[in-house]
Amino acid sequence: MYIFGKILGVFFGLLFGGPFGALIGLFLGHQFDKARRLNSSPFSSSSFSSEEAQQARQEQFFKAAFSVMGHVAKAKGKVTKEEIHLATIMMERMNLTDAQKTAAQNAFRDGKSSDFPLDETLEQVLQATGRRHDLLQFFLELQISAAFADGDLHPTERNLLHKIAKGLGFSSEYLERRLRMQEAAFRFQRNARFGGASGGYQGSSGSAYQEQQTADRLDDAYKLLGIDKSADAGVVKKAYRKLMNEHHPDKLMAKGLPPEMMTVAKEKSQEIQQAYDLIKKAKGFK
Template structure:
């Protein structure tokens, strides 16, 4: 922790305003220390009375997203070639090239640093998004999606994701629900399900074409509802998710334009799951 600002603020506050001045000075020093931590992490902070522009907030969201991805990748210890390839795949999904790609790569490397200030960065994300639930949810789901990109979630990655969720204001239960939804989405996107320990030992952890019932179960999980849900409950969940993940709405609230493709993919995934349920169950 950093105390320089607090100590200095309290000292001068007491000097000029007595005990009450010391309290006020301590508060100002605390704000200074927070800004200093964030600046050390590579994130800008605005001065008193001036806030970052929309473009600056988008840049900070973008940089933070890839930095935290790097931190998640480092959770298992040494970052492997496969994890670097997964980060590159995410950059491809966002169609990042040139300066944008270099910025993402630099942020990813910053996140791998042993002294990466995760809590401070997440605090800055909450500030720059104005605490908007859908943007914070997108940020969290981006980290979950990156962690699941290889089809497996290491216990250390799960622990870091719980820290990220708490830092963004989500409960453990909310994260676990998103993990279930993402795992189902991973299978649903590939039209298959994972199996292990099959006879002969020749097949383990690979994807196999799912039966319709398997895909239907995954579709329900993608929407976050049980298979016993009626048509009204399914439609309500679908509309809620589409409203939260609509690319244009997210863009208007500050989502970086580079991440529009990921938002579109998520909306298409939700739509496909809903369409399958309607088709199989005969919902109108």
């Protein structure tokens, strides 16, 4: 509550002008307090930069994401075709214009250079996001996805991811937990794509294969949500809600996520939803 201006206004108004002066002081103090309240509001022009500045920050985030992705891809010495394919897929998923696709490709190429300024780029990400946890986490997860593009995490990639996480303000323990979750997510989606590829054979070996695939996918669903198999319904729901809240596309968009990356955020939310639904079915709760 802003009343300091009113108090001073009444005091000096009463001191120099009696009751009538106090009324004038109260009015002037009210206007002063109103101006202070508006200036401190999260929706005021002083707190919110212009639309052009917001767009500039989003472009900075976009460019940094692809340049650091290129840096991660080059970490083990050679960029594999899977990593190039991942970058291409992400560009397609984002429905980029030709100009945006060229900018992403150029940024990815810049990241592969031996003198890439990683620390400076991460500092730009901190500034562009206003150090918002959800956006920084999204950025980090993009880099983890790049590292897992070929299905394997090389030691040099792991070390680089630790450096990136530290630069963004995340602990080593936090990164390792996210790496386990991302590895499970990679297998979870891979099993979804190829789980039924048993050649249509319906014999006992084919049935056993399908059962094993289902069991493996359920195991990865738990790891994707960051919980143990023994977790009860309450723990499962809490983990699900936390992850959905962190990855909700509309919330990320409101916090400054570039519009081009909305599709990636939506797909992550769908992945979390699929894992949760599978666990719900296995445990038999609603």
